[in-house]
Amino acid sequence: MKMIFRWYGDTDPISLEYIRQIPCMDGIVSAIYDVPVGEAWSQESIDKMKADIEAAGLKFEVIESVPVHEDIKLGSGRCDEYIENYKTTIRRLGNAGIKVICYNFMPVFDWTRTQLDKRLPDGSTALVCYNDQLADMDPIHGELSLPGWDASYKKEDLVALFEAYSHVDEEKLWSNLEHFLKEIIPVAKESGIKMAIHPDDPPRPIFGLPRIITCEENLDRFLKLVDCEENGLTFCVGSLGCDAKNDTVRLIRKYSEMGRVHFAHVRNVKLLPDGSFEESSHYTPCGSIDIKEIIRALKETNFTGYIRPDHGRMIWGETGKPGYGLYDRALGAMYMAGLWEAL
Numbered sequence: 001m002k003m004i005f006r007w008y009g010d011t012d013p014i015s016l017e018y019i020r021q022i023p024c025m026d027g028i029v030s031a032i033y034d035v036p037v038g039e040a041w042s043q044e045s046i047d048k049m050k051a052d053i054e055a056a057g058l059k060f061e062v063i064e065s066v067p068v069h070e071d072i073k074l075g076s077g078r079c080d081e082y083i084e085n086y087k088t089t090i091r092r093l094g095n096a097g098i099k100v101i102c103y104n105f106m107p108v109f110d111w112t113r114t115q116l117d118k119r120l121p122d123g124s125t126a127l128v129c130y131n132d133q134l135a136d137m138d139p140i141h142g143e144l145s146l147p148g149w150d151a152s153y154k155k156e157d158l159v160a161l162f163e164a165y166s167h168v169d170e171e172k173l174w175s176n177l178e179h180f181l182k183e184i185i186p187v188a189k190e191s192g193i194k195m196a197i198h199p200d201d202p203p204r205p206i207f208g209l210p211r212i213i214t215c216e217e218n219l220d221r222f223l224k225l226v227d228c229e230e231n232g233l234t235f236c237v238g239s240l241g242c243d244a245k246n247d248t249v250r251l252i253r254k255y256s257e258m259g260r261v262h263f264a265h266v267r268n269v270k271l272l273p274d275g276s277f278e279e280s281s282h283y284t285p286c287g288s289i290d291i292k293e294i295i296r297a298l299k300e301t302n303f304t305g306y307i308r309p310d311h312g313r314m315i316w317g318e319t320g321k322p323g324y325g326l327y328d329r330a331l332g333a334m335y336m337a338g339l340w341e342a343l
């Protein structure tokens with residue numbers, strides 16, 4: 001496995017120098033953040049990011065994410081043009097030696113939480129998703145700013161998107177995803193890149209919007225849409241693991257054995273009786289997921305892909321981007337590296 005750390009580019013308060021000082025760190029996973037969704041990334045900006053990361057003594061081989069424009073997910077509007085732009089970005093990333101691209105196919109909202117700074121008994125703060133709070137939220141009629149939402153959406157955009165998705169059920173979303181994959185996977189193959197879809201987080205429909213990358217049956221279906229190595233997974237333990245029906249230890253072993261896991265996001269969550277969850281430290285006793293067994297499954301299936309510590313809590317007085325501080329993620333990385341070494 002190759003341990004990498006998510007970095008948000010020049011605006012990230014955490015420096016590349018600090019990341020390099022985490023003993024097990026091989027590289028960085030990042031993205032070009034100043035290009036509107038749907039447009040192609042320039043070769044120049046990709047090359048510059050690579051040069052900056054390498055100058056700091058780290059590798060740059062994984063992207064998270066190249067976002068998929070809503071028109072592609074809806075199969076309407078400028079879908080074809082955006083797919084061509086996506087292919088251009090893949091080719092340029094291939095030119096720069098990128099090996100894996102993480103992306104998601106969640107309508108409108110990426111990961112969803114109801115609070116970003118829930119104080120845990122030890123005084124640290126964490127991201128949580130409480131079902132009763134979620135049920136009270138209404139993106140169309142109510143308050144707009146839900147933690148983790150793309151702040152760039154205006155109310156009118158959201159109303160239009162919800163209207164557009166009222167004509168897209170799960171089956172339509174599957175067929176739009178299939179079309180997208182059939183277009184881009186051959187380009188990824190030519191470019192030496194493996195695509196790695198991120199599961200939906202949480203793995204269930206929210207606000208009536210369909211979500212399909214949620215469970216074993218759907219992951220099996222996804223992998224068969226285009227049945228080759230380049231069509232693979234970002235196995236996000238915390239996303240899949242916040243549904244108690246997903247046996248993440250068994251699933252990561254199964255998909256890693258098939259050679260379809262290219263990137264692993266590892267974090268722990270504490271599941272609550274009503275299906276709500278709180279993010280916890282990576283350490284197995286702190287949450288509901290057996291992180292030791294996750295690492296064992298990767299080790300025993302000779303996993304050679306990339307892994308990153310996922311969301312951390314805020315500890316030791318750190319402030320910053322929720323889920324993406326330095327300290328708790330560094331602890332998580334070292335915990336995983338320690339487990340790997342011991343195994």
Ligand code: DNO
Pocket residue numbers: 064065102103104110111198265311323
């Ligand atoms: C949350 C992340 C996600 C992920 C995207 C991938 O912290 O894991 O936002 O980057 O879903 O496209």
